[in-house]
Amino acid sequence: MVKVPSPNKSTVTAQDVARLAGVSRAVVSRALSNNGSVSPQSRARVEAAARQLGYQVNFLAQGLNRQRSQLIGVVVARLTDPFRSTLVNALLSAIQARGYQALVTEITDEQETGLSLRRFTQFRVSGVVVTSGQPPESIVRECIEHHIPVVGINRAQSGPSMDVVCSDNHAGAMLAAAQLRAAGCQSFIWLNYQGSTWAGRARGEAFHHALTAKGIAPECLRELQAPKDGYEGGFWAAQHSDLQHSALLPQRATTGVFCANALLACGFLDGMRQQGINAPTDFHLIGFDNTPQTAWESYQLTTIHQQVDVLAAKALDCLHERAKNPELAAQVIPVAVELVHRRTSPCVTEQTDTL
Amino acid sequence: MVKVPSPNKSTVTAQDVARLAGVSRAVVSRALSNNGSVSPQSRARVEAAARQLGYQVNFLAQGLNRQRSQLIGVVVARLTDPFRSTLVNALLSAIQARGYQALVTEITDEQETGLSLRRFTQFRVSGVVVTSGQPPESIVRECIEHHIPVVGINRAQSGPSMDVVCSDNHAGAMLAAAQLRAAGCQSFIWLNYQGSTWAGRARGEAFHHALTAKGIAPECLRELQAPKDGYEGGFWAAQHSDLQHSALLPQRATTGVFCANALLACGFLDGMRQQGINAPTDFHLIGFDNTPQTAWESYQLTTIHQQVDVLAAKALDCLHERAKNPELAAQVIPVAVELVHRRTSPCVTEQTDTL
DNA sequence: TTGAAAGCGTTACCAA
DNA sequence: TTGGTAACGCTTTCAA
Numbered sequence: 001m002v003k004v005p006s007p008n009k010s011t012v013t014a015q016d017v018a019r020l021a022g023v024s025r026a027v028v029s030r031a032l033s034n035n036g037s038v039s040p041q042s043r044a045r046v047e048a049a050a051r052q053l054g055y056q057v058n059f060l061a062q063g064l065n066r067q068r069s070q071l072i073g074v075v076v077a078r079l080t081d082p083f084r085s086t087l088v089n090a091l092l093s094a095i096q097a098r099g100y101q102a103l104v105t106e107i108t109d110e111q112e113t114g115l116s117l118r119r120f121t122q123f124r125v126s127g128v129v130v131t132s133g134q135p136p137e138s139i140v141r142e143c144i145e146h147h148i149p150v151v152g153i154n155r156a157q158s159g160p161s162m163d164v165v166c167s168d169n170h171a172g173a174m175l176a177a178a179q180l181r182a183a184g185c186q187s188f189i190w191l192n193y194q195g196s197t198w199a200g201r202a203r204g205e206a207f208h209h210a211l212t213a214k215g216i217a218p219e220c221l222r223e224l225q226a227p228k229d230g231y232e233g234g235f236w237a238a239q240h241s242d243l244q245h246s247a248l249l250p251q252r253a254t255t256g257v258f259c260a261n262a263l264l265a266c267g268f269l270d271g272m273r274q275q276g277i278n279a280p281t282d283f284h285l286i287g288f289d290n291t292p293q294t295a296w297e298s299y300q301l302t303t304i305h306q307q308v309d310v311l312a313a314k315a316l317d318c319l320h321e322r323a324k325n326p327e328l329a330a331q332v333i334p335v336a337v338e339l340v341h342r343r344t345s346p347c348v349t350e351q352t353d354t355l
Numbered sequence: 356m357v358k359v360p361s362p363n364k365s366t367v368t369a370q371d372v373a374r375l376a377g378v379s380r381a382v383v384s385r386a387l388s389n390n391g392s393v394s395p396q397s398r399a400r401v402e403a404a405a406r407q408l409g410y411q412v413n414f415l416a417q418g419l420n421r422q423r424s425q426l427i428g429v430v431v432a433r434l435t436d437p438f439r440s441t442l443v444n445a446l447l448s449a450i451q452a453r454g455y456q457a458l459v460t461e462i463t464d465e466q467e468t469g470l471s472l473r474r475f476t477q478f479r480v481s482g483v484v485v486t487s488g489q490p491p492e493s494i495v496r497e498c499i500e501h502h503i504p505v506v507g508i509n510r511a512q513s514g515p516s517m518d519v520v521c522s523d524n525h526a527g528a529m530l531a532a533a534q535l536r537a538a539g540c541q542s543f544i545w546l547n548y549q550g551s552t553w554a555g556r557a558r559g560e561a562f563h564h565a566l567t568a569k570g571i572a573p574e575c576l577r578e579l580q581a582p583k584d585g586y587e588g589g590f591w592a593a594q595h596s597d598l599q600h601s602a603l604l605p606q607r608a609t610t611g612v613f614c615a616n617a618l619l620a621c622g623f624l625d626g627m628r629q630q631g632i633n634a635p636t637d638f639h640l641i642g643f644d645n646t647p648q649t650a651w652e653s654y655q656l657t658t659i660h661q662q663v664d665v666l667a668a669k670a671l672d673c674l675h676e677r678a679k680n681p682e683l684a685a686q687v688i689p690v691a692v693e694l695v696h697r698r699t700s701p702c703v704t705e706q707t708d709t710l
Numbered sequence: 711t712t713g714a715a716a717g718c719g720t721t722a723c724c725a726a
Numbered sequence: 727t728t729g730g731t732a733a734c735g736c737t738t739t740c741a742a
Contacts, residue, residue, distance in 0.1 A: 011501065013735055024713045029737055036738080039711055059477045060424060061735035064415040064718050071458075079447065080647065085440035092434065092461035101474060103426075104459045106447035119456060122414045146366065231651060270652035292435065296586060297625035298653035368719055379729045384721055391722080392727055416719035419734050 012053045021049035032057070063124055068147075072100045072319070073120035077107045077132035081230070082291040083262060083306070087131055087153065090312040098316060100126060107133050114139040121146050127319035134158055134198070149322035151315045154306075156198040160330050163318040165311055168334045169199060172304040173206030173258070175339040176286045179302070180256030181214055182348040183284050188216065189241065191268060192260040193226040193233045200260035203288060207258050231267035234259065238271020243283055255283040256345070262289035265301055269344065285344040300343035310335050367408045376404035387412070418479055423502075427455045427674070428475035432462045432487035436585070437646040438617060438661070442486055442508065445667040453671060455481060462488050469494040476501050482674035489513055489553070504677035506670045511553040515685050518673040520666055523689045524554060527659040528561030528613070530694040531641045534657070535611030536569055537703040538639050543571065544596065546623060547615040548581040548588045555615035558643060562613050586622035589614065593626020598638055610638040611700070617644035620656055624699065640699035655698035665690050 014028045021028065023042055030036035031046040032055075038046070049055075063069035072095050079085050088104070095102045103125060105116040113133030120128050121143055128143060130152045137159035143150050144161045152164045180188065188211060190204050204223070211221055224241055226233030243255055257279075259265035265287030269279060279285040287294055290305035314333050322328055341347035369383045376383065378397055385391035386401040393401070404410075418424035427450050434440050443459070450457045458480060460471040468488030475483050476498055483498060485507045492514035495505050499516045507519045535543065543566060545559050559578070566576055579596055581588030598610055612634075614620035620642030624634060634640040642649055645660035669688050677683055696702035 011735095014737095015735080025736080026713060026715095026738080027711085030712095033737080037711060042711080056473065056477050058419070058479070058735050060415050060419040060479055061718090062737075064413070064419055064720090065735080065737045067718070069415060079434075079440050079444040080437070082435070082437060082440075085434050085437075085443075088440075089434040089461065092459060093463075096461065101478070102459050104447060104457050106444065106451065108448075118411065122411050123456070124413070124415055231647070235652065266651065274652060292586070293648055296621065297590065297629060366719095369721095370719080380720080381722085381729055381731095382727085385728095388721080394727055397727080413719050416734085417721075419718090419736090420720045420722080422734070 011058075012055050013058070014055070016053055017046060017049045017055045020053060021045040067124060068126055069124045070100050071103045071120075071123050071125040072316075073116065073123075073125045073128040074102050074104045075107060075113055075116045075128070075130045075132060075135075076104065077110075079106060081263065082293060083289040084131065086291065087308045087311065090308040091129060091131070091315070094309070094312040094316050110134060117143055117150070121148055124148075127151070127316075127323065129153060129315050129319070130155065130162075135162070137161065144326060147323070147326060149319045149326070151318040151322075153311050153315055154197075154199045156202075157330060157332055163322060163331045163333070165314045165318060165333045165335060166199075167306045167311065167337050169202040169337075170206040170209075171334075172288060172337040172339075173203050174210045175304060175337070176258045177207060177210035177214060179286060179339060179341075179345055179348070180258070180284055181216075183254070183256065183280070183345055185254045185256030185284055186220065187255045188221045189224050189243070189255060189257045190221065190260075191224045191226070191234065191237055191257055191264055193229045193264065196229075196260055203258075203260055226264065230263045231270075234264035234267025234269075235271040236267075237264070238268045238275070241272075243272065243277060257283060257285045259285070259287045262287045262291040262294050262301070262303065265303070265344075266293060266299055269299060269301065279344040280346060286339075287344075290340050295342070302342045302345040303340050305338040305340045307335055307337070366413075367410050368413070369410070371408055372401060372404045372410045375408060376400040422479060423481055424479045425455050426458045426475075426478050426480040427671075428471065428478075428480045428483040429457050429459045430462060430468055430471045430483070430485045430487055430490075431459065432465075434461060436618065437648060438644040439486065441646065442663045442666065445663040446484060446486070446670070449664070449667040449671050465489055472498055472505070476503055479503075482506070482671075482678065484508060484670050484674070485510065485517075490517070492516065499681060502678070502681060504674045504681070506673040506677075508666055508670055509552075509554045511557075512685060512687055518677060518686045518688070520669045520673060520688045520690060521554075522661045522666065522692050524557040524692075525561040525564075526689075527643060527692040527694075528558050529565045530659060530692070531613045532562060532565035532569060534641060534694055534696075534700055534703070535613070535639055536571075538609070538611065538635070538700055540609045540611030540639055541575065542610045543576045544579055544598070544610060544612045545576065545615075546579045546581070546589065546592055546612055546619055548584045548619065551584075551615055558613075558615055581619065584616075585618045586625075589619035589622025589624075590626040591622075592619070593623045593630070596627075598627065598632060612638060612640045614640070614642045617642045617646040617649050617656070617658065620658070620699075621648060621654055624654060624656065634699040635701060641694075642699075645695055650697070657697045657700040658695050660693040660695045662690055662692070 014025050018025045018028045031038045031043045110133040113135040117139050128150045140161045150162045157164045192200050224237045226237040287301045287303040290303045294301035294303050369380050373380045373383045386393045386398045465488040468490040472494050483505045495516045505517045512519045547555050579592050581592040642656045642658040645658045649656035649658050
């Protein structure tokens with residue numbers, strides 16, 4: 001049973017511990033941070049004193065002195081997007097597991113990324129993870145000059161200073177293309193929204209390549225662009241696609257739809273259903289992200305799964321690496337994705353996809 | 356066009372600005388923090404110098420000196436829950452709008468709440484918002500002693516030190532009960548999960564009271580308890596309810612189901628549909644939270660809306676109030692909720708509910 | 711191994 | 727109004 005004598009003095013400092021333990025501040029610091037040599041008995045006395053007084057390091061002072069806080073900055077936009085919150089959740093876990101604390105900034109506009117980074121440097125963070133927005137290269141360089149590593153997740157590499165960890169969009173698009181092909185789709189739709197993120201565009205291009213590589217004629221791939229992101233965007237796209245007509249053709253050539261993200265896919269599916277068209281009977285549908293909702297009974301979306309915890313872990317690895325070696329050339333680290341077979345494009349029985 | 360001379364010296368301090376402006380550090384500090392008197396010309400020179408050098412305050416040093424950082428701690432669990440992420444999103448916006456930065460901790464276990472608070476104090480945060488978990492009163496008191504106000508959102512008031520901002524669960528339950536009654540429901544089910552949060556239990560009790568106050572016999576209200584939270588819990592509950600039988604009775608007494616949260620409601624609806632039972636034809640369903648998904652076409656859940664931005668704003672107001680006056684008695688601040696009419700229990704045409 | 715002392719970068723008080 | 731100075735609380739040389 002630890003007994004705190006009395007919280008008379010509002011805040012207990014290393015000095016107080018030193019006094020009680022009968023040593024100097026320096027010894028206290030060394031003992032508590034396992035840094036420098038301390039005799040076993042001193043250490044014991046310090047630890048006892050610290051416990052007794054309920055001493056806790058002042059991270060502000062510690063950071064000021066070390067020129068580095070145990071903070072890691074995280075930039076995110078629209079946390080209400082299920083994929084984003086899943087990713088941030090993974091990041092928080094990873095950050096805390098490594099003994100850091102997360103300083104989170106929400107941006108509503110890509111432009112704000114830079115400002116966030118600046119504020120992070122003012123806290124002397126140990127690193128920054130950008131999950132949304134594209135920071136201006138100049139500001140990233142500022143960070144690097146302050147020895148603050150910056151890593152992006154699922155975004156374009158902007159300049160030579162920022163590492164990037166990125167789900168393998170190309171592989172994802174290939175998996176989607178292969179699945180749709182194997183399922184017998186003859187025509188294809190790529191669904192994205194206007195002003196899509198870099199990741200979305202990358203997926204679209206990869207899908208295009210994957211299809212043409214499979215010998216699909218260009219006119220068989222249409223692109224649908226919703227005026228806005230999210231569920232509503234997908235819903236809108238469904239109402240403005242002409243899939244309902246082609247699906248009703250006598251010799252219906254099954255259409256395969258690939259979406260830039262999970263929300264678009266959910267919205268699209270609902271929008272089509274509202275018109276009496278459903279997957280996989282009338283068309284096939286594959287989304288990206290594998291958010292929890294895509295697994296819900298009403299959707300059961302076939303989707304490309306992103307390993308968020310791997311993304312998070314590798315991002316932190318990156319920060320760590322680069323902190324040790326700032327001169328390192330910027331890397332792009334791919335993270336594998338997986339195709340999750342669900343109802344909107346069910347698994348096809350073994351079939352060599354060599355067409 | 357601002358020109359940064361050269362980032363030769365890694366980090367520029369107030370001293371540097373002072374030197375360039377030809378004044379002392381003190382003047383720089385006063386000029387830049389609008390605190391204390393500075394002559395117009397000094398101020399101008401300082402500002403120019405600061406801009407020229409790209410000076411940015413070191414928040415660590417500032418906080419150390421002021422004994423308070425411009426950080427606000429946020430405790431959250433399971434950020435993947437859409438309601439949580441919506442709430443945290445609102446909190447982040449509010450925190451930043453007021454010039455603070457959010458220090459976010461994810462807890463996986465209620466027990467960790469205390470540890471989070473401790474770490475927050477080590478950063479000398481200006482306040483703490485607890486959105487998950489119940490902090491031990493002793494630790495909350497520690498915070499208060501360090502002049503760090505703590506506010507909870509949607510949780511029980513634990514002890515006399517923590518303010519609480521809380522959606523009006525009672526009103527929500529009343530609205531739900533009234534709606535179901537008006538829709539003609541004769542029997543009722545309250546759906547919650549084992550080990551529910553305090554808010555969930557409070558909603559259940561309020562629902563119970565509301566019904567009995569309306570003269571509903573106790574045997575008309577059953578309670579369903581899922582073994583786990585979330586969508587899966589709701590889905591499970593649907594499979595283990597006997598609603599499918601009662602719904603098929605010849606003289607079917609329409610059943611009204613009220614759920615502790617949105618995920619349960621979505622899961623329950625899907626689970627029932629899988630058995631061929633649907634709302635509102637076979638039963639009525641009302642959820643809580645009004646998360647984005649409940650508005651999706653596949654669900655269109657009638658639900659109790661929580662005003663997350665009001666919750667966030669009032670929570671920060673609380674912190675502010677209490678920072679000014681730490682001796683204040685702990686408050687419980689209710690936030691109004693609204694009934695959102697959607698398909699699972701559609702709006703009934705004007706009807707005085709005086710039964 | 712230990713303690714004294716010099717910072718880390720700001721802010722606030724106080725005398726000028 | 728201004729500048730010197732003393733904190734703020736910690737870490738890290740550097741001698742002893």
